[in-house]
Amino acid sequence: MANMEKPLTSVIIPAAGMGRRMNAPINKQYLTIHGKPILAHTLEVFEKCPLINEIVLVINQEEFSICKLQVLKPYCFTKIKLVRGGDTRQESVFRGLKAINPKTDIVMVHDGARPVIQESVIVRSIYETVEHRATTVGVAAKNTIKVIGEDGFVEHTPNRDYLVEIQTPQTFEYGLLKEAHEQAVLQGIEGTDDAFLVERQNVPVKIVIGHYTNIKITTPEDLIIAESIIKRLIKNDKKIRKN
Structure with a gap:
């Protein structure tokens, strides 16, 4: 890599999904939490992080205007590059990969609907990736998981000590992720996440321990939880500044 101390890092934020489970009249990323659009909360963390050089925001082309009007202009983002999304999340990420700075060392992929x-x-993910080439944020599974058969009966119960709930960001060497996506296109593979595509390249993916608060907003109930988390974080931040 060009600079091991501070690698050139880009983040791709796919936010082109329709979010039908939210049952809202607009796409979920434009719903507000604590008076600010979900997408603005997400972008703000990466915008403020000094290790992030650019943010490639992948959205539906018909939402470019609303995104600029409700998110980009009001909050004065400067690192954003808008890219038209694809029909699937994987296609959207691939379009983002083709749009980032070709000198990028590290590329992160983070869900637009994970605002907390x-x-x-982010910082730990970048430096772990410098060392291990591929990482994904995750948290230990809280619940017992059962593997079932087609008949609906339990086949076995895996050891929960080795189960991790995967979140984002997922972070990779730029060339590694680009090649993984190119191979997936050639082979007609649709992965559940970017780490899956990299795993297919026989590259081990290191887990970076995250936080249970890093929820993905999918349903109306998630909005309530995220609002509570963000209010608590703001309150704690004010206490720290006061002291």
Whole structure:
């Protein structure tokens, strides 16, 4: 890499999904939490992080105007590059990969609907990736998981000590992720996440321990939870500044 101390880092934020489970009249990323659009909360963390050089925001082309009007201009983002999304999340990420700075060392992929990501996790993900080439944020599974068969009966219960709930960001060497996506296109593979595509390249993916608060907003109930988390974080931040 060009600079091991401070690698050139780009983040791709896919936010082109329709979010149908939210049952809202607009796409969920434009719904507000604590008076600010979900997408603005997400972008703000990466905008403020000094290790992030550019943010490639992948959205539906018909939403370019609303995104600029409600998110980009009001909050004065300067690192953003808008890219038209694809029909699937994987296609959107691939379009983002083709649009980032070709000199990029590290590329992160983060869900637009995860607005409570912490900067400390972003920083750890970058430096873990410098060392291990591929990482994904995750948290230990809280619940017992059962593997079932087609008949609906339990087949076995895996050891929860080895189960991790995967979040984002997922972070990779730029060339590694680009090649993984190119191979997926050639082979007609649709992965559940970017780490899956990299795993297919026989590259081990290191887990970076995250926070349970880094929730993905999918349903109306998630909005309530995220609002509570953000209010608490703001309150704690004010206490720290006062002291």
